[in-house]
Amino acid sequence: MPSVLITGANRGLGLEFTRQYAADGWRVFAACRDPAGAKDLAAVEGDVAAETLDVDDGSQVAALADKLSGQPIDVLINNAGIYGPKGLTRDTIDFDAWGQVFRTNAMSPLAVSAAFAASVAQGGQKKIITLSSIMGSIAENDSSGDFIYRSSKAAVNAVMKSLAGDLKSEGITVVVLHPGWVRTDMGGPEGAIEAPESVTGMRAVIAGLKQSDSGRFLNYDGTEIPW
Ligand SMILES: NC(=O)c1ccc[n+]([C@@H]2O[C@H](COP(=O)([O-])OP(=O)(O)OC[C@H]3O[C@@H](n4cnc5c(N)ncnc54)[C@H](OP(=O)(O)O)[C@@H]3O)[C@@H](O)[C@H]2O)c1
Numbered sequence: 001m002p003s004v005l006i007t008g009a010n011r012g013l014g015l016e017f018t019r020q021y022a023a024d025g026w027r028v029f030a031a032c033r034d035p036a037g038a039k040d041l042a043a044v045e046g047d048v049a050a051e052t053l054d055v056d057d058g059s060q061v062a063a064l065a066d067k068l069s070g071q072p073i074d075v076l077i078n079n080a081g082i083y084g085p086k087g088l089t090r091d092t093i094d095f096d097a098w099g100q101v102f103r104t105n106a107m108s109p110l111a112v113s114a115a116f117a118a119s120v121a122q123g124g125q126k127k128i129i130t131l132s133s134i135m136g137s138i139a140e141n142d143s144s145g146d147f148i149y150r151s152s153k154a155a156v157n158a159v160m161k162s163l164a165g166d167l168k169s170e171g172i173t174v175v176v177l178h179p180g181w182v183r184t185d186m187g188g189p190e191g192a193i194e195a196p197e198s199v200t201g202m203r204a205v206i207a208g209l210k211q212s213d214s215g216r217f218l219n220y221d222g223t224e225i226p227w
Pocket of ligand 1: 007008009010011012013014032033034053054055056078079080081082104131132133134178179180181182183184185186187188191
């Protein structure tokens with residue numbers, strides 16, 4: 001069966017990806033910061049290995065890549081992300097917090113992708129997926145504020161577009177996805193859809209990707225999102 005490595009697999013969309021891929025018989029490497037405390041993840045049935053990974057910790061990224069070296073990974077899902085402080089205006093921006101959000105949302109997905117690219121190249125499907133957001137679309141930004149989160153997702157879009165070019169010769173498909181506005185801790189109770197609907201949609205999109213799709217920015221229903 002194919003294998004998938006998911007970051008931030010202990011709750012929210014990462015946990016739902018883990019549930020659905022495991023239920024489908026995939027081998028799931030479910031990476032999270034605190035596997036010992038990840039009770040919901042431990043309850044998932046199937047071929048699930050909980051692995052320790054803070055995506056911002058370079059030594060943990062290297063250690064997990066080392067541990068899994070030689071293990072083909074069909075799909076890598078850079079799911080871990082943070083929103084950062086809400087409600088800040090141009091006058092109250094917290095620049096340290098902005099740096100942390102940039103690290104987790106834009107820099108760490110590249111670090112993780114680079115560390116596992118060799119394993120993905122050995123997989124049958126060769127796909128690197130990153131959870132971005134429509135809030136990172138400059139074309140779709142017709143409101144104001146949310147400087148920190150928006151800019152971090154715009155940045156990861158740019159990073160993954162470049163990575164798509166970088167990894168073309170390896171036959172790896174690199175795509176960024178918007179999961180919809182989902183009722184998770186991040187999306188909040190007002191979200192438009194539940195995690196199972198979002199992840200069912202994204203899994204269908206991922207399953208249908210061809211290498212010619214590399215470098216695209218897609219919604220969870222497969223429609224294109226303008227950069
Ligand atoms: N929900 C939405 O409406 C929505 C919309 C657009 C995009 N997204 C994106 O979708 C992804 C998942 O969002 P979600 O709604 O599932 O969020 P969530 O419920 O807040 O879960 C976030 C996950 O990321 C993990 N994480 C954060 N920083 C990490 C780090 N440094 N290392 C490892 N794991 C880390 C968290 O782990 P801990 O438990 O250890 O904190 C948690 O597992 C994010 O990239 C988010 O930006 C979500």
